[in-house]
Amino acid sequence: MAQVFHRSANNLARIAIAVVVLTAIGILCAAYLLNAGSTTTGVGLAIDQHVPFSHKHHVADDGIDCRYCHGSVETSKFAGIPSTETCMSCHAQIWTNAAMLEPVRESFRSGKSLQWTRVYDLPDFVYFDHSIHVSKGIGCSSCHGRVDQMPLTYKVNTLYMQWCVECHRAPERHVRPRDQIFNPAYLTPASNQDIIGPQLVAQYQVQSLTDCVTCHR
Amino acid sequence: MTPEDPRSTAVATLDPGPDKVIGPGHDFGTVTDQISGVVFRPFLKTPPQLFLGFAIGFVLINLFLISITWLFLRGIGIWGVNMPVAWGFAIINFVWWIGIGHAGTLISAILLLLKQDWRTSINRFAEAMTLFAVACAGMFPILHLGRPWLAYWLLPYPNTMWLWPQPRSPLIWDVFAVSTYATISLVFWFTGLIPDLATMRDKAGNRTAQKIYGSLALGWRGSAKHWARYQKAYLLLAGLSTPLVISVHSVVSFDFSVATLPGWHTTIFPPYFVAGAIYSGFAMVLTLAIPVRRWYHLEDLITMRHIECMSKVMLGTGLIVAYGYAMEAFMAWYSSGQYERYAFINRVWAGGYWWTYWLLILCNILIPQLLWSRRVRMSIPLVFVISLVVNVGMWLERFVIVVTSLTRDYVPSSWGMYYPTFWDWSTYAGTIGLFITLMFLFIRGLPAISIFEMREVVHQNAEAEHAHRDS
Numbered sequence: 001m002a003q004v005f006h007r008s009a010n011n012l013a014r015i016a017i018a019v020v021v022l023t024a025i026g027i028l029c030a031a032y033l034l035n036a037g038s039t040t041t042g043v044g045l046a047i048d049q050h051v052p053f054s055h056k057h058h059v060a061d062d063g064i065d066c067r068y069c070h071g072s073v074e075t076s077k078f079a080g081i082p083s084t085e086t087c088m089s090c091h092a093q094i095w096t097n098a099a100m101l102e103p104v105r106e107s108f109r110s111g112k113s114l115q116w117t118r119v120y121d122l123p124d125f126v127y128f129d130h131s132i133h134v135s136k137g138i139g140c141s142s143c144h145g146r147v148d149q150m151p152l153t154y155k156v157n158t159l160y161m162q163w164c165v166e167c168h169r170a171p172e173r174h175v176r177p178r179d180q181i182f183n184p185a186y187l188t189p190a191s192n193q194d195i196i197g198p199q200l201v202a203q204y205q206v207q208s209l210t211d212c213v214t215c216h217r
Numbered sequence: 218m219t220p221e222d223p224r225s226t227a228v229a230t231l232d233p234g235p236d237k238v239i240g241p242g243h244d245f246g247t248v249t250d251q252i253s254g255v256v257f258r259p260f261l262k263t264p265p266q267l268f269l270g271f272a273i274g275f276v277l278i279n280l281f282l283i284s285i286t287w288l289f290l291r292g293i294g295i296w297g298v299n300m301p302v303a304w305g306f307a308i309i310n311f312v313w314w315i316g317i318g319h320a321g322t323l324i325s326a327i328l329l330l331l332k333q334d335w336r337t338s339i340n341r342f343a344e345a346m347t348l349f350a351v352a353c354a355g356m357f358p359i360l361h362l363g364r365p366w367l368a369y370w371l372l373p374y375p376n377t378m379w380l381w382p383q384p385r386s387p388l389i390w391d392v393f394a395v396s397t398y399a400t401i402s403l404v405f406w407f408t409g410l411i412p413d414l415a416t417m418r419d420k421a422g423n424r425t426a427q428k429i430y431g432s433l434a435l436g437w438r439g440s441a442k443h444w445a446r447y448q449k450a451y452l453l454l455a456g457l458s459t460p461l462v463i464s465v466h467s468v469v470s471f472d473f474s475v476a477t478l479p480g481w482h483t484t485i486f487p488p489y490f491v492a493g494a495i496y497s498g499f500a501m502v503l504t505l506a507i508p509v510r511r512w513y514h515l516e517d518l519i520t521m522r523h524i525e526c527m528s529k530v531m532l533g534t535g536l537i538v539a540y541g542y543a544m545e546a547f548m549a550w551y552s553s554g555q556y557e558r559y560a561f562i563n564r565v566w567a568g569g570y571w572w573t574y575w576l577l578i579l580c581n582i583l584i585p586q587l588l589w590s591r592r593v594r595m596s597i598p599l600v601f602v603i604s605l606v607v608n609v610g611m612w613l614e615r616f617v618i619v620v621t622s623l624t625r626d627y628v629p630s631s632w633g634m635y636y637p638t639f640w641d642w643s644t645y646a647g648t649i650g651l652f653i654t655l656m657f658l659f660i661r662g663l664p665a666i667s668i669f670e671m672r673e674v675v676h677q678n679a680e681a682e683h684a685h686r687d688s
Binding site: 004013160162165 | 376379418428431
């Protein structure tokens with residue numbers, strides 16, 4: 001009777017081992033890339049809005065302070081999406097016939113809210129509070145990036161828990177003077193971050209809160 | 218030696234008597250033929266009992282699939298668990314199945330280290346039982362999660378939450394214990410199979426079978442170098458498995474004994490659980506070995522000596538378990554702790570579950586005492602019935618420990634009962650079906666007795682006879 005396996009089976013057996021090992025490594029790499037890529041995280045993907053609101057125009061060109069529109073950011077957990085009335089406080093007078101702004105005017109006429117699409121959407125089991133971060137020296141651009149350079153808003157951070165925890169474990173690397181909070185061009189970490197960081201942490205009494213109850217109430 | 222060798226059937230019905238691990242008249246060829254003959258028997262000549270068992274297993278597996286589908290759709294609320302009894306059948310069955318698995322490793326590893334010759338013809342079988350029991354057990358910790366799809370959070374892997382499992386929880390140790398146990402058992406079993414798979418390859422009648430067994434045998438040629446390394450690896454695996462058996466079921470016992478619950482918080486649990494595991498495991502080996510031996514006429518390979526030795530181990534571990542019950546009762550009194558004392562009173566007569574405790578005593582302590590008698594140990598029907606009784610008793614033990622302790626603890630306002638639902642029972646029955654099916658598939662497709670180790674036994678017997686004749 002002939003041999004059960006042809007000589008080529010030797011190579012087949014060796015290749016099979018390599019294939020198994022490489023497949024395992026490949027799956028791990030794919031999982032990592034998928035997890036870190038913008039398909040999953042949404043980082044860097046500009047979101048289409050009914051009204052293509054440009055932060056770049058309103059902040060960089062017009063020089064409007066963040067709090068003009070996001071008025072509750074210093075006092076409330078929610079920074080606030082401005083109401084139609086806020087838009088109309090200017091656009092009742094300028095660009096009154098722009099087609100782009102028709103949904104705003106329509107909203108103003110009908111009293112129905114504008115439908116904005118959230119870019120930074122945390123799951124509801126996370127309790128995030130804007131006001132505490134602003135008052136403890138964390139500026140807008142640390143988390144939201146150079147909003148003044150975004151024609152359409154996109155995420156610059158994953159909002160993964162590791163991203164939150166990273167800063168909560170070492171807030172001195174990201175904290176900035178309170179008068180720079182709303183300066184979109186302020187760079188963190190600053191050139192002298194290792195000096196001012198610990199100072200500000202002490203001065204603002206920043207705690208390194210990483211217990212579950214801090215966010216998952 | 219060819220598969221059609223007449224001797225394979227000629228020796229089949231000889232009973233070797235009570236002291237031998239193998240029947241008379243066996244040589245390498247007959248042993249090989251008889252064991253591989255079980256697998257190479259034409260499909261339609263499979264014993265009808267096997268088909269029947271397989272059919273039952275198939276039905277029960279479907280019941281299991283329906284049960285877990287409904288479970289995933291509706292949540293664990295379909296079970297009878299609730300506050301205060303949040304652990305019910307799932308954990309009872311988990312501990313029961315894991316316990317059953319332990320005899321397999323005991324037989325294959327510990328008895329190997331102790332050089333017990335009677336382990337040889339039951340070890341393969343018992344290891345397969347371990348694997349399938351662990352497969353059944355391993356599902357319960359996942360099924361009983363409210364959100365089973367997040368079970369992978371129990372594993373320590375780098376993740377975007379920067380979160381790791383809590384290494385102080387015995388339930389996390391369970392993950393490691395059971396997954397290690399399953400892996401090592403599989404490797405041990407497969408290592409043991411390699412030389413036999415090579416035999417199967419060489420004896421297979423057709424190309425497909427040759428290729429299948431040949432691929433699994435990994436090109437085993439049985440050279441002296443192979444054997445030397447093989448024995449070393451096998452011994453090392455046995456040495457590794459032995460502490461595993463002890464620690465895995467100890468870890469399972471920590472699930473309870475680490476808690477502060479009266480009736481759970483007991484330091485005797487680790488050894489007592491391990492003894493119980495071996496007790497129930499041997500009972501299950503007997504439950505399986507006795508019918509299979511009969512259906513396939515393996516009386517001269519699984520002899521009365523095997524049955525008797527297993528009965529003795531069962532009796533011995535049963536006595537350790539009995540000591541455990543006695544100590545729990547004694548400690549309840551000796552501790553002077555009112556909760557501890559009440560926990561015991563609750564078990565014995567106060568709560569609604571007193572009958573489970575007394576059934577447990579009957580099944581686990583009283584009836585197995587019959588095994589002291591050699592007449593009982595030598596009686597196949599009696600041993601079979603006792604092994605079934607012990608299986609039931611050990612299930613009841615876990616029921617008493619898990620449920621009775623939970624129903625009544627520190628705060629009387631939190632006392633309650635646990636009533637298993639249809640889905641509790643169906644999931645349990647389903648895993649039994651899975652176990653039966655896997656076991657029968659194994660018996661049909663792989664050599665259920667280690668061929669090469671039986672050949673060693675034949676060799677040793679022949680040598681002993683030589684020495685006897687020469688002197």
